[in-house]
Structures are given as C-alpha cells and as structure tokens.
Amino acid sequence: MQNKQEINNFHSSTPTFPLVLDAAGSWGANIKPLLDEAVIRYNHIDFIENDPIQIPHRFTRKEDIEIAGFLAAAISWGQRKTIINNAKRLIDLMDNSPYDFVMEGKDFETVSCFIHRTFNGVDCEFFLRSLQNIYLHHGGLEHVFTDGFHREKTIFGGLKHFRTVFLEIPHEKRTEKHLSDVASNSSAKRLNMFLRWMVRKDEQEVDFGLWQDIPASALMLPLDVHTGDVSRALGLLQRKQNDWRAVEEITGILRTFDAGDPVKYDFALFGMGIEAHPTLPKGGL
Secondary structure, eight states: OOOEEEEOOSOTTSOOOOEEEETTSOOOTTHHHHHHHHHHHHSSGGGGGGSGGGTGGGOOSHHHHHHHHHHHHHTOOSOHHHHHHHHHHHHHHTTTOHHHHHHHOSOGGGGTTOOBTTBOHHHHHHHHHHHHHHHHHSSOHHHHHHHHHHHHTSHHHHHHHHHHHHTSSOOOGGGGGGSOOGGGTOOOHHHHHHHHHHHOOOTTSSSOOOOOSSOGGGOOOOOOHHHHHHHHHTTSOOOSSOSHHHHHHHHHHHHHHOTTOGGGHHHHHHHHHHHHOTTSOTTOO
16 A cells, blocks of 8 residues: 655745655655745745855856865855854955965965864864865866766765875874765765755856766755755655765655756755744754
C-alpha cells in the first residue's frame, strides 16, 4: 500500500497546494509547481541583500569573486547578519582586494585578529596561504575543483580532490575541521553553496556562472537545517541526518524536477524554511 502524506502550504501569501507524496516513488503533481513558484519568489536579485553571496558581488575580477566567495562561504554558519558583517570585516583586512592580497602574501599576519565563531586568526592565515598555493601552483580554485570533478565525474570527487590539495601545505590539525570532508560523510554545505555560486548560470544574476567546465546538472544541494527540514516535511527526504547520503538522496529527487538545474531549488527550500519556522533565527545557516 502507498503511504500518503499531506501537508499544507508554508505561507499564506503563496497559493495553497495540498501536497501529496506517494512513498512508492511518485512525488506528487503538486510539489514541483510549489517549488517552481518558490524558486521564482526567492531566486531574485533582492536575495543578495541579506545573503553572504553579497560579498563576492562586490567585485568584478574573476579571481576576486572566487576568493571573496570562497572565504564568505567558509564562514557561513550562524546568523546571516553576523556572517555578512564578519565577511565584510575580513575583506576589509585584505584591503578590499582579495586576489592581490593573497598573491602578495606579505601581510597575512594582519588577519590574525579575525574571529568568526570557532574560525580564528590561525585558521584564517592558513586559508590565505593555501589559496596562495592554489593560485601559484595549481591554476586557481576553478582548476582544482574542475580537475577533481573530471577525475570521477562527480561533485563528490571534486570535493575530495579539493580538500587534498587545500591541506597539502603545513597546517595545524585544528584547521582541518573548517574544511568539510565528504569522505567522512559530511554534507559539505558550505562548499556546495560555493560551487552553486561559481557554476550555476543565473538569469536573475544571483549566482555567477563563472565556471564553465562543471555542469550545473552535477551540482549537489547545499543541505542545511532549513533545507533539510523542509525537504522532510515535503516527503522528499527520508534520511534523518544532514549528511552526504542525505545530500545524494534529496539532490536525486530534485533532478527529477529539473535535471539540468537541480540546485535552483536551494532557493525554494531555504526560503520556505525561513518562513515556515518563525522561531528560528532569521537567516540562520
């Protein structure tokens, strides 16, 4: 017998869709229209104003966008307001020229005062030194991620390879916790979010679409508490943990809705999660 789960729409300003999930694998004719409408609602230029993606949007040079985006994504946990303020502070410490600051490498100690939650100055200095190594010896962030992706033809492979390269220079053990390890079943939310920014071509000019050699169809959902909760409420995700297995499960379902751009639904799931849980911190990541 098929188990059917029906839930109401998340917010009254969206037309009501009674959502019916068939556990046997039919995801319900009403779920895709709901998500598509939510994508239109949240994948909008106004989204930038209250999201960490505003940090790389301050720049036009490709390398500045990459480095600013990577660092902003790296500290994207906690309150969005705090994330954005701290990311701005870090970019200020880098003289508002991330690529030049990284490549010159003579003032890394100026970031020793930087702290975001458990990410401290030691971690920050290492991240900058590793970025310098990547741009000097590995062709830059795009090349490292793309090389890893093409080795296994998966984002999983790309993330594994990136972590290996990023940690190849001397570093303190404590710093490793700030770089997700998909081989240990991490959801890699922040790295997947960064890849969405760099890879996905967005007509609304939210995501950048700078990297051409990784297809948007291969991207994986940046799974966090909000996207996970909404996915489970919709019956799209059965796994209880927010780990890599859950990322594979939910992204596989989203590909049935749009095989070419599955992670566009990140906007829908995240936005619906914020509005559906008024007790949660506004913009928590």
